[in-house]
Amino acid sequence: MDQRLKAKLIERALAEGFSACRICRPTDVAHVADDLAGFLKQGHHGSMGWLAERSHWRGAPNVLWPEAKSVIMLAEEYGAGDQLEAPSSAGLVSVYARNKDYHDIVKKRLKRLARWLIAEAGGEVKVFVDTAPVPEKPLGQASGLGWQGKHTNLVSRELGSWFFLGSIFTTLDLPVDEAEVDHCGSCRACLDACPTDAFPAPHQIDARRCISYLTIEHKGPIDEELRAKLGNRIYGCDACLEVCPWNKFAREAKEIRYHARDDLVAPPLAELAALDDAAFRTKFSGSPIKRIGRGRFVRNVLYAIGNSGDQSLLEVARELCGDDEEVVADAARWAVERLRA
Incomplete structure (x- = not known):
């Protein structure tokens, strides 16, 4: 070796x-x-x-x-860096997908x-x-x-x-390194930060409650019990990563192509909800967001609208209640009900 x-x-x-x-x-x-x-x-x-x-x-x-x-x-x-939040009238995109x-x-x-x-x-x-x-x-x-x-x-x-x-x-036989050991200790910040309680126990995750899974992998309507817990997260979730104390050693990406596009740091929900299929594909060309398609993405945006408490977005949601994609129409109806309430 x-x-x-x-x-x-x-x-x-x-x-x-x-x-x-x-x-x-x-x-x-x-x-x-x-x-x-x-x-x-x-x-x-x-x-x-x-x-x-x-x-x-x-x-x-x-x-x-x-x-x-x-x-x-x-x-x-x-x-x-510190670009981890967005106002309730804007969408929150996971850092890796910006x-x-x-x-x-x-x-x-x-x-x-x-x-x-x-x-x-x-x-x-x-x-x-x-x-x-x-x-x-x-x-x-x-x-x-x-x-x-x-x-x-x-x-x-x-x-x-x-x-x-x-x-x-x-197939080369290369010298190996020593395995790393757990340095979490008694800290449970990541577990406590999860908005949907997706961790049944330390070191275990139930994807069915994970916001990253729900907003990216899950294709149909999201359970109503969980919709309000999504907040304004429209693609992925960084809640458990953000709070890790070991991030004091994290550095900003050297690769410029990982730096957030200006329009994805805090994108207005109203603009995202208005995207048709062609506009969605154009906006997210070369982005990991493109793979979930317009329907799933606008569904997420409408859940965020329903959680925003912003009455100016009521008409935006109402206009999508008759959308051709039922998952979008269902989310729009829910958002309208939430905003009215």
Whole structure:
């Protein structure tokens, strides 16, 4: 095993724009299969059927690609500084989604680093960022990048909570790093901050109550019990990340394409509600928001309108009560009732 190659790899990763680079084995996360099985058995995955369908891979990275001997885990910061709030008449978009889609940016960076590794040392590689059945957070902890906090997200003593993960699987036998241990202690700030009580217990999440799941993955109407708890969050949620004390070490994103677009820091709800399909696609071209479609997005906007208490938005909601998409019309009727009340 070549420590010099590893040192050059880390140097190259940082030069490519990554914030940290660590290495583990595909077999270092043996606990994931049982953890995932328990998560699925309780139905905490909601409508994300793909988690169950590909659990045999997600639960065992060595099964996903048996020839792989090492997993290179990369972190990339996307922090937004203090731009974390918006007035009730404006929408609140999760920090990671306020500009370009990180999948494209991180994957291109991973591919450049992987090509360099092949040229430098040979072997075969596969790159993954979020969309493949890879247990990135457990691998991140096994590699020493950070640990899975009580909110189940990865936390780093050097980077805080605001960072993306990517991985390079390789047939090269590289020196590994020591796994990170839990540094949450008795803190439960993330659990207490969740507006919908989505954490049945520390280190467990019920996606069916998670605002990120509800506003992005859930396709139909959201349960009325939860609508009022969404506040003005129209795409994703950062509540549990924002309060983590380890974010005192977080830094603003170096990558300019992660910096928030001016029109997505506090976008007026009235303007967003008026988007038809063509306007929605144009506005969110190159954004992760585009993938949920106009119907789901305007549904979220109307829930925010209903929660705003802003009577000037009553007519905006009323005009959408007859929308062609029933999920939008249902949300509009609810918003009208809320504002009237």
